[in-house]
Amino acid sequence: xxxxxxxxxxxxxxxxxxxxxxxxxxxxxxxxxxxxxxxxxxxxxxxxxxxxxxxxxxxxxxxxxxxxxxxxxxxxxxxxxxxxxxxxxxxxxxxxxxxxxxxxxxxxxxxxxxxxxxxxxxxxxxxxxxxxxxxxxxxxxxxxxxxxxxxxxxxxxxxxxxxxxxxxxxxxxxxxxxxxxxxxxxxxxxxxxxxxxxxxxxxxxxxxxxxxxxxxxxxxxxxxxxxxxxxxxxxxxxxxxxxxxxxxxxxxxxxxxxxxxxxxxxxxxxxxxxxxxxxxxxxxxxxxxxxxxxxxxxxxxxxxxxxxxxxxxxxxxxxxxxxx
Ligand code: AMP
Ligand code: TRP
Numbered sequence: 001x002x003x004x005x006x007x008x009x010x011x012x013x014x015x016x017x018x019x020x021x022x023x024x025x026x027x028x029x030x031x032x033x034x035x036x037x038x039x040x041x042x043x044x045x046x047x048x049x050x051x052x053x054x055x056x057x058x059x060x061x062x063x064x065x066x067x068x069x070x071x072x073x074x075x076x077x078x079x080x081x082x083x084x085x086x087x088x089x090x091x092x093x094x095x096x097x098x099x100x101x102x103x104x105x106x107x108x109x110x111x112x113x114x115x116x117x118x119x120x121x122x123x124x125x126x127x128x129x130x131x132x133x134x135x136x137x138x139x140x141x142x143x144x145x146x147x148x149x150x151x152x153x154x155x156x157x158x159x160x161x162x163x164x165x166x167x168x169x170x171x172x173x174x175x176x177x178x179x180x181x182x183x184x185x186x187x188x189x190x191x192x193x194x195x196x197x198x199x200x201x202x203x204x205x206x207x208x209x210x211x212x213x214x215x216x217x218x219x220x221x222x223x224x225x226x227x228x229x230x231x232x233x234x235x236x237x238x239x240x241x242x243x244x245x246x247x248x249x250x251x252x253x254x255x256x257x258x259x260x261x262x263x264x265x266x267x268x269x270x271x272x273x274x275x276x277x278x279x280x281x282x283x284x285x286x287x288x289x290x291x292x293x294x295x296x297x298x299x300x301x302x303x304x305x306x307x308x309x310x311x312x313x314x315x316x317x318x319x320x321x322x323x324x
Contacts, residue, residue: 001031001139001140002033002034002035002138002139002140003028003035003138003139004036004132004133004138004140004141005021005035005037006037006042006132007022007038007039007063008038008039008042009038009040009053009056009057009060010056010195011195011196012204012206013059013067013204013205013206014193014195014203015203015279016182016192016202017195018205019243020145020176020180020183021142022067023067023177023180023246025068025069025074026067026068028140030073032140034073034074034075035075035077035310036064036075037132037307038060038076038078038079039128039129039132040079041085041128042128042129043056044121046110046114047114061076061299063205064076065296066206066283066289067205067282071302071303075306075307076300077300077303077307078303078304079132081304082304082311084135084308084311084312084314084315085131085311088131088135088315088318089127089128093124095161096153101123101126101127104126104149104153105146106125106149106150126150126154127157129150129154130150130154134169134172134314135315138170138172140173141172141174142177143174143176144177144183145182146182147174151172151173155171155172155173158170158172159171165321168317168321179242179245179246180246183239183243184236184239185197186200186202186203186216186218186220186239187200188201189235189238189239200218203215206279206282206283206286208283209276212272213272216271216272217272219240220236221237221264222234227241227255227256227259227262227263227267229241240267241255241256244267244274247275248274
């Protein structure tokens with residue numbers, strides 16, 4: 001089975017990215033052929049500081065490896081370095097109905113947020129994502145819940161293409177984690193944790209211990225005392241319970257029992273401690289990697305070469321099927 005996923009080189013990597021996506025990647029690489037991409041072309045669809053982009057790509061490469069992606073087992077590469085992604089995007093755009101793109105939740109949200117810059121790239125974003133996935137004849141796409149709709153559209157595009165031009169693409173499947181597919185903001189627990197929000201709302205994968213403690217202690221909870229999982233009535237504490245459970249591998253039920261009558265403050269202190277401890281190896285690995293630019297470049301070059309071989313093979317087939 002082949003696995004493909006990616007993250008945009010924007011903002012800091014946070015525990016939502018980790019629990020929703022990267023944690024699954026690390027497991028999958030033990031048994032499957034995995035390809036993990038830094039999707040820089042996707043990140044051009046919203047305003048960004050041009051001079052910062054290369055630094056952000058390097059940061060994301062470090063984040064993948066520090067969080068456990070093993071470059072010996074998985075391919076890690078930068079999207080814009082394999083030109084077949086843009087080429088296939090155009091070809092797929094000719095079989096994608098405009099209406100399908102216009103009804104995508106992420107498009108609607110971003111069009112609202114960036115009212116003054118609704119560029120065509122923002123609308124076509126899911127076609128580029130479909131190209132990423134289909135180029136590699138992917139079976140499994142491990143992502144958080146917000147990306148499930150895009151994977152569903154990818155399946156639809158692949159089916160339509162296969163029907164029109166003959167069997168060409170494998171139909172991929174999204175893989176969402178059972179818990180953690182949507183980690184919520186610490187400040188507004190009804191909204192997903194997002195790297196483009198205020199840093200107070202997320203725990204960065206490399207946050208210093210003091211920052212972790214400060215953010216968790218300030219996390220929004222309700223005015224009751226009971227530590228109980230109840231998404232609709234107690235979204236804040238439920239989110240913290242999910243985070244605790246996923247970093248400790250203890251079930252939410254057991255944690256509820258363990259902290260019965262202990263109060264929110266005590267629970268938050270313990271959660272902060274847990275996160276500080278569990279994220280420590282990531283921080284250490286990051287520091288190490290920051291000094292090894294040559295090594296990182298080698299990984300990306302090697303990754304690009306391996307990705308290209310697969311991508312070119314698919315492109316050849318696609319062009320032939322389309323009569324090009
Ligand atoms: P992004 O940061 O939007 O590039 O997302 C990278 C990956 O992290 C995707 O697979 C997302 O679905 C996942 N992800 C982003 N935010 C969250 C979140 N709050 N909870 C769970 N998964 C997330
Ligand atoms: N759109 C995804 C996100 O914002 C990132 C992404 C781009 C991706 N191409 C992909 C994820 C292919 C999985 C597979 O999170």
